Amino acid sequence: MECTSSVKIFKARTGAPFKQDEAQIIGETLDKIRKQNGGKLRSEEIVKEAKAKKNPLHEHFEWDDTVCGEQHRLNQARGITSHIVEEIVVDGNPVDQRSFLSVTTEEKETVYVSLHDAIEEVDYRRQLLNQMITMLENLTVTMKLFKGQDK
Secondary structure, X not given: OOOOOOOOOXXXXXXXXXXXXXXXXXXXXXXXXXXXXXXXXXXHHHHHHHOOOOOOOHHHXXXXXXXXHHHHHHHHHHHXXXXXXXXXXXXXXXXXXXXXXXXXXXXXXXXXXXXXXXXXXXXXXXXXXXXXXXXXXXXXXXXXXXXXXXX
C-alpha cells in the first residue's frame, strides 16, 4: 500500500469535538503549524496559534481561565481514571486491564463504567467492540504504510 495523495483530505473521527465539515480546515491548519515548526506538531504551538481570533482553531478552545481551570481538572480526572487497571485472569493467565472504560449512555453522556458492566451491558459492549474494530482497522493501514517503506 502506498500513500500517494498530494492533497490531504482530513476527516473527523467518531466522537471528535468538532463537526465533520470543519475537519478539512482544522487538519490544514494543524498541518500548516507542523510545517512552520520543522515538521513537528506540538500542543504548545497549537495553543499559541489558536489564540488569534481569526485562526480556525480559536473557537475550539476555552479562553476563559476560570472555565479552563475546571476543564484542566476534568482532564486530570480522565487521566487518572484511564490509568487504573485491575488484574483479571484470561485463559488462565493474569493480565492487567483498565478498570474503567468510557462509554456513551442513552442520554448521550460520556461516562466511565466498570470493566464488568462494560462486558455485561450489551450497548456498552457493542460500543467498545466497535471502537476496537476501528482501532484495529487504523492499525492495519498504518502497519501496511510502514511495511511498504521497508522496500
